[in-house]
Every structure is written in C-alpha cells, then in structure tokens.
Amino acid sequence: MTLFLETLIGGLLAGTMYSLVAIGFVLIYKASGVFNFAQGSILLFSALLFVTLLEAGIPFALALIPTIAAIAIMAVLIEWWVLRPLTNRSAMTLFMATLGLSYVVEGVAQGAMGANVHALDIGIPDLPIFVGDLLISQFDLVAAITAIALVAILALIFDRTRIGISLRAVADDTRAALSVGINLNRIWQIVWTVAGITGLVAGLLWGARQGVQFSLSLVVLKALPVLIIGGFTSIFGAIIGGLIVGASENLAEAYIGPYIGGGITSWFAYFLALLFLFIRPTGIFGERTIQRV
Amino acid sequence: MTDTTLTLDRNISQPIVVRERKSGQYWLWLLLAGAYLALPTFGNEYWLNAIVVPFLILSLAGIGLNILTGYAGQTSLGSGGFMAVGAFATYAFLLHLQLTFPIALFLGGLIAALVGFLFGLPSAKIKGFYLMVTSLAAQFFLEWLFLKVPWFYNYSSSATISAPRLDTFGINLNNSLGKYYLVLTVVAVLTWVALNLVRSQTGRNWMAVRDMDTAAAVAGIRINHSKILAFAISSFYLGVAGALWTFAYLGSAGVQSFGLSRSFQILFIIIIGGLGSISGCFIGAAFISLLPLALDVIAQTLFAGRVDAGLLQNIQKAIFGALIIWFLIKEPDGMARLISSWRSRLSIWPLRF
Amino acid sequence: MTANSAGAGDQDAILRVRNISLSFQGIKAITDLSFNVRRREICALIGPNGAGKSSLLNVVNGVYTPDSGEIQYGNETFRRLKPLDAARRGIGRTFQNNALFKKMSVRDNIMTGLSRHSRTNFIEHALRLPRARREEADFTRRSESVLEFLDLRAHRHTPVGSLAYGVQKRVELGRALVSDPTLLLLDEPMAGMNAQEKAEMAAFIKDINQHLGITIVLIEHDVSVIMNLSDHVVVLDYGRKVGDGTPAEVRANPAVIAAYLGATH
Numbered sequence: 075m076t077l078f079l080e081t082l083i084g085g086l087l088a089g090t091m092y093s094l095v096a097i098g099f100v101l102i103y104k105a106s107g108v109f110n111f112a113q114g115s116i117l118l119f120s121a122l123l124f125v126t127l128l129e130a131g132i133p134f135a136l137a138l139i140p141t142i143a144a145i146a147i148m149a150v151l152i153e154w155w156v157l158r159p160l161t162n163r164s165a166m167t168l169f170m171a172t173l174g175l176s177y178v179v180e181g182v183a184q185g186a187m188g189a190n191v192h193a194l195d196i197g198i199p200d201l202p203i204f205v206g207d208l209l210i211s212q213f214d215l216v217a218a219i220t221a222i223a224l225v226a227i228l229a230l231i232f233d234r235t236r237i238g239i240s241l242r243a244v245a246d247d248t249r250a251a252l253s254v255g256i257n258l259n260r261i262w263q264i265v266w267t268v269a270g271i272t273g274l275v276a277g278l279l280w281g282a283r284q285g286v287q288f289s290l291s292l293v294v295l296k297a298l299p300v301l302i303i304g305g306f307t308s309i310f311g312a313i314i315g316g317l318i319v320g321a322s323e324n325l326a327e328a329y330i331g332p333y334i335g336g337g338i339t340s341w342f343a344y345f346l347a348l349l350f351l352f353i354r355p356t357g358i359f360g361e362r363t364i365q366r367v
Numbered sequence: 368m369t370d371t372t373l374t375l376d377r378n379i380s381q382p383i384v385v386r387e388r389k390s391g392q393y394w395l396w397l398l399l400a401g402a403y404l405a406l407p408t409f410g411n412e413y414w415l416n417a418i419v420v421p422f423l424i425l426s427l428a429g430i431g432l433n434i435l436t437g438y439a440g441q442t443s444l445g446s447g448g449f450m451a452v453g454a455f456a457t458y459a460f461l462l463h464l465q466l467t468f469p470i471a472l473f474l475g476g477l478i479a480a481l482v483g484f485l486f487g488l489p490s491a492k493i494k495g496f497y498l499m500v501t502s503l504a505a506q507f508f509l510e511w512l513f514l515k516v517p518w519f520y521n522y523s524s525s526a527t528i529s530a531p532r533l534d535t536f537g538i539n540l541n542n543s544l545g546k547y548y549l550v551l552t553v554v555a556v557l558t559w560v561a562l563n564l565v566r567s568q569t570g571r572n573w574m575a576v577r578d579m580d581t582a583a584a585v586a587g588i589r590i591n592h593s594k595i596l597a598f599a600i601s602s603f604y605l606g607v608a609g610a611l612w613t614f615a616y617l618g619s620a621g622v623q624s625f626g627l628s629r630s631f632q633i634l635f636i637i638i639i640g641g642l643g644s645i646s647g648c649f650i651g652a653a654f655i656s657l658l659p660l661a662l663d664v665i666a667q668t669l670f671a672g673r674v675d676a677g678l679l680q681n682i683q684k685a686i687f688g689a690l691i692i693w694f695l696i697k698e699p700d701g702m703a704r705l706i707s708s709w710r711s712r713l714s715i716w717p718l719r720f
Numbered sequence: 721m722t723a724n725s726a727g728a729g730d731q732d733a734i735l736r737v738r739n740i741s742l743s744f745q746g747i748k749a750i751t752d753l754s755f756n757v758r759r760r761e762i763c764a765l766i767g768p769n770g771a772g773k774s775s776l777l778n779v780v781n782g783v784y785t786p787d788s789g790e791i792q793y794g795n796e797t798f799r800r801l802k803p804l805d806a807a808r809r810g811i812g813r814t815f816q817n818n819a820l821f822k823k824m825s826v827r828d829n830i831m832t833g834l835s836r837h838s839r840t841n842f843i844e845h846a847l848r849l850p851r852a853r854r855e856e857a858d859f860t861r862r863s864e865s866v867l868e869f870l871d872l873r874a875h876r877h878t879p880v881g882s883l884a885y886g887v888q889k890r891v892e893l894g895r896a897l898v899s900d901p902t903l904l905l906l907d908e909p910m911a912g913m914n915a916q917e918k919a920e921m922a923a924f925i926k927d928i929n930q931h932l933g934i935t936i937v938l939i940e941h942d943v944s945v946i947m948n949l950s951d952h953v954v955v956l957d958y959g960r961k962v963g964d965g966t967p968a969e970v971r972a973n974p975a976v977i978a979a980y981l982g983a984t985h
Contacts, residue, residue, distance in 0.1 A: 156692055166442055167695055171691070171695045175692060177687050178685045178688035178689050181685025181686075181688060185681035302500050335515035335516070336515070341510075341511055344503060345504060345508070348504055351493055567842075567846075568835065568855075568856070571824070572835060574823065577821075582820070584802070584803040585807060585815075586899070587833065590804070643823070
C-alpha cells in the first residue's frame, strides 16, 4: 500500500509539470486558436538562454529579466512573421506552421547556445523526505508548489487585469472583441509571452532535474495527451489532465510495465487519451469538438 | 429508373471531344528512361547510393503520406512508425519464411497496411487534432514495440535488422547498381499505381472527404470507408518505403531510424513539395535531400570547413523550419505549384514580345 | 395522417413526411410537420427565414435526425436516415451555401456524384484494370453530358473555389443530377442570382423535372418564380405548416398571406 501511495503521489507531482506545459498550450489555443507545437522548443529556448546567462556569472534573479525580455521579443516576432500572415487559414495549416516554428526555435537556440547538457541548480535538493510513512521527493513537492503558485498568479491576472479581461473576451468571441476595439495582435503577443513564461518555469524545473538539454523540447509530446484528456480550452482541465496522466503513467509503469518490458510511459498516456476520446470526445472540461480542420 | 445520360444526350449538339492534357506523360517516360539508362552510366556509385536511392525512397514515403494527408485530408505524425512496421515485417518474411525479397517486401507492405487500417479505424469517430494525436499514439507504441520485443529483430544484441540476402528470383541485388534498380523499379511501379488511384473514383472520393466530408456523404460517398482505405494504402506505401530504407539504403537499421523526426521529415517533404500532388513528393524529397548538400558546399567554400558540423546541422534545421512557414504562407500548394506556374509563365513568355 | 396533407393522389406520393419534430438544444425548429410529395412534381417550400425549411431538407436526406416522426421514401419508412443511405437511394441534394469540394475541378466535383453507381474497387482503380477503365470512361461521358446540359463545359478543369457563386450553384446541381436521382432537394438554387441567371436556373429545373422525370423539392424566396415553377407549395412558419396546396390555393389562403406573403413581400 505504501508503494502504491508513493507511486501515486510521485506521479501526481510529476503530473503538475505536464500541467504547466499544457497550460501554455491552452492559453495560446484559447486566444489565437493555434495548436502550438512549438511550445516545447520555446521552453527549451528559454531554459537554455537562462542557464547560459547563469553560466556567464549573472545572478539568478537578474538573469530572469533578459530571459523574459527575449521571450517577449520572440512572441512579437512570431506574431508578426507567422500568425499575422496566416490569419484566417485552417487550424491544421497553423499547426503545421508551428511545427516549422519549432524547428526554427530549436535550430536557433542550439545553434547559438550549443547542444551541450547544462547542469542547472535552482537551490532545491533532489532528496526524498519522509512524510509520515511515505517517501516523497522534496524536489517534486517544491515543483508542484511552484506550479500551483504560477496557476494562482495566472488566475489572478485573468480575473483582475484589463489584459486578462480582453483575453477572455477574445477567447469567447473574437469578432465581438474586435468590434469593441480590442487589439487582437497585441493580445496574441501578450498571450504568447505569458505562455512562454509558463514554459520557462516548467523548463527550469525540468532542467534542474535532468539538465537543460534538447530532450526538454520533447515535453510537448507529454502535453498532448494531457490536452486530449483535459480539453483544449480549459486551464483547469489542463491541470487535472496533467495529474491524471502523471499519476496513471507512474502507476502503469510500476504495475504493468514489468510484465511487458517496461518503458511504456512513452505511449501509455496516448492510449489513455484515446480511451478518453472514445468516452468523451471533447475532453473532461473541453467546450466543443474541433470539427473538421 | 430512367437513364439520365441518354435523355441528356439530346441536348448535345456536337459530339464531345474531350481533350485531356497528356503532354506531361512524355516527360515522365523520358525521365524514367533517363533514370534507367543514363543515370547509372554517368552517375558514380556514391551518388547512386548516398543521394539517389534515399531520394527515391523518401519520395515513395512522401507519396504514402500525401495520399493520407494531401488527398484524404487526414493529418498524421505516425509515418515513421508505419515505415518501421514495413521494415520489421519484411525482415520477418525474409528470415522466417525465406521469401525472395520482392515478395517479402510486398507482404511487409501489406502488414503495414493492416496496422494502418487498425490505427485508421478511429478516424470514423475522431477528427482533426484529435486524430493527429491518435497517429502519435501509433508512432510511440510502434517505436516501443520494435525496441522492447526482441523477436522482431531476431534477438540481435544491437536491436537492429539487416537482410540475410537481397536477391530477386536468382538475380543478386547486393551491389549498389542492383539496389538502385530495385528501388527505382519499386518506386516507378508504385508511383504509377498512386497516379492511377488519385485520378480514379477512389482518389476523387478522398479529395471530396478532404474538402468537405458532410457534403461527401450527401453526394453518396462512403466517407469512413474512404478514410480508412486511405490509411491502409498510405501505410502500405510507407511500409514499403521503410523496408527499402532499411535493406536497400542503410543495409541494417533499428527502430531509431523511424522515430518521430522521420515522421516530421516526411511531412515536410509533402508540405514543401505540395499537398495533394504526386510529382510534389519527388520535388519535396529532392529538395530535402539536396539542401543539406548545398549548405555543406556553401559552408566549405565560404568558410573553408571551419564551421562546426553541429552548428551546420542546427542552421539546416532552422532553414527547414523557416521554409515550412514560408511555404505555408506564400505557396500552400508547394513547389509543385510554384514550378508549374513558372513553366506556364515561361511558355507564354515569348508571346509578350 | 394529418388532416391537411396535400390533396389528391396520396397513393402516388414518393415522399411522405410524417409528424416530424426537430429541436436544437431545446429550441424547436420543426413542430409536428407532415406533408406529401407526389412523384414527378415540383414542390416548393416557402416561409420566412428561420421557418425551418433548410432543417426540413436536412431531415429528409438524413443530415439531421428528427426528435420524432418518420420519413417514408418510396416503399421504405425511416425513423432515422443517414446522408449516405439517402444518397444511395437516389435522393440528391444541394445546399444553401454551396457545399462543393473547393480544390477539385468542376468535372471532378460532378464525378463524385457518381459514387453510388461505382461497381469497381480500389484495386481495379490502382491497376487500371479493364472494368475500372470502362467505368471511368462511362463516368466521364455521363459527367460530360451533365456539363453540357448545364452549360458548364468551359469550366470543366477549373477549380470550383475560383468560380463565381452562380456558376458554383450550377456545379452543385450538376453533382446532384449526375447521380441519376429520383428525388432532388434544392436549397435556394437561385439565391444571389440576377434575373437572367434566375430564369436560366428555373429553365434547368423545369427541364430536369419534365424531361428526366425527377421529383423536385425546392426552397425559394422569389414568389413569382415559385408560382411559375411549382406544382405544389408547402408554407412553413415557425416550424409549423401553415399552408399546403397548389400555388393558386396557397396564394388565396389568408393564413399564408398573414404569415409569409404579407409579411415579407
């Protein structure tokens, strides 16, 4: 029973990371209708930039400023060069463009900052601690708390600020939002920046654990089943979806894995997502099916 | 039931002369003759093995994905997985049933088609992004399967497969010319088949489903049948391409050769070449094969080899990505359309004077 | 059978709509609607916008499933019909906002309508076996005669998406017509056309009905066109039938005048 609980909790905590990446997706999808495959590369880019700055001797807090500025500049460039020329094109075309975008961002990031693995110490010891009888990773715990804090901040921003309200207006009814004078292009730039910052947070947490390296960009592949389960349009769904995927794949690896050769986390989440698709095609919290793209 | 055609014919004042545009066909035959006769004579072995053979195989894979995505409108990121199925299935037929290569290849393609059929079944219920995620499920599951189940690679320690022998009805194909002719023949035949398909009622049904599936059903097209057929045929092509990639190009390969980046590569070929164009697959594959070479040459001449190989690879990656975006924005029908519009401009060009 | 179904000759009806009700998320689009369409007649559905005319056509060819009621077509009765089954039984259909295959050429669009007559499979197509070639030649010939009939031959190889709206309407009619339908459902075939185009389209419809013997149910707003073209008019208002009869009868019906003719024109 202890093993079960530990596996479950470990999975849930890891799941918060998936949620973080998925939230970036949902934000962009809600605001611009783009299924952003480049979320993983943007995460890699920002984490790589941050760690490069750290290695150049810039203190932690100070390194955040140019990193976030770079994310914002990237968001503006993406809006100019990719989103704006592709306005009114099919969702699948936009998706393919983000595939291309992910290649550009990865190529530029690794070309400029190298493809080496960078160790990143963000001051959280990666040692397990006992909570009662249960052995829990301290790191996962801190990561989960960070994720929760980030979500809370996002919620505040969207509830209280002008920008948040405009964003919700755009997500609800783009045409109506335009007619009341909301600058759609500006909204896109801001949302891509915010999504990039959630990516940065996720990238730093993951990077601290396994080193900042190319494989970080692959977390995007973990986020896809999370989105299917949680729905493309719900931040809350992304959180729950992340938890479900994290917990179930950890449990599956521990209890089913040994019988079929292990390493099943690469596809287990996808099969789970498929199951969900057949039961509830719009995800648990999704608003509508994406009909024909 | 009345015979519409007969009754309608009364309206026709003169006999219908349907003149189809066939001028392209001469070029095709010329190209094929050139590929069979001229290329092996003038090209050296390196070119044949390292450039032309992979180019042809990638074109074939492109046709496979284009049938599914460009014609039937179903996006897939699982091409690599289906190529792996073809490769490993062909290997099993070669190894366990001692079949001659072309037959093993054909059966390997059929197994891939069967797997494609199975993973295509959800397309009856799921659309768009959701379906794309299904194709990713296929990709990751198949990668895992061919890594974790040693039977597929005959328990070899390197987890790779290589053909026991490559002969066709007694002709030894284990030299570079033999492999070239093998690949060329398979690609030529399957290209002909693909052209037949997309120009037939099957192809029209695919395009109708792609353009508007509800209208397709109203017009009397069995849309689910059409989609699933596209999945199966597409996977057949990809499977054959995967087997050729393994046995006629690489010699031996593991599932790593058919990862997600392979799926992306095939998708990029058809985006650059042209969605819904068979000739576009060749153009896209040529482009994607030649661009790295061109970049290499540029780097060599401009920087005299001082550019780090890793950097070059990243530059190449960024250029590919930028090209994808550029094509999607400027020419969604790809280079095939670009070239045909140049050609028509060229053909009317003298008339302007 | 409801009391006010179309007068005489019910035994000759090809289509019987019986007590159909349809709603979308609680909002009623059609309420307990019944009427008959006789073989070889032109039946016009009229009524203000939102009266449920298009929804009704969608029920008849299976795009929508009604909440209750049934459709009898020929000798078969359906509670629930799928678009494909409707097409395979010879119900052709055009849509209000053209539902064409935009990237395909005009002739390819028309040829898709022949799917229900295809007797060859994909292997025969792939290898161009004799049966497939013969069928392709036959389909091409049938499509060409439709192109000729609808005066579309000049556009044969043009992608449909680049054609004018009025021409697209004809292509869509062609796609339905080539399938050799028994019943044609035309949703505003003359929408957005000028007077001359309308006259041409009306002539096509009349021709199709008289010479090919195809039963037609159409939705149209232009009252003068309806009075000239149709044998039978069904008037809808708020999803209910308010009139049913010959054009002259309907024109004289006070309820109809109040609901439709008086209100919109």
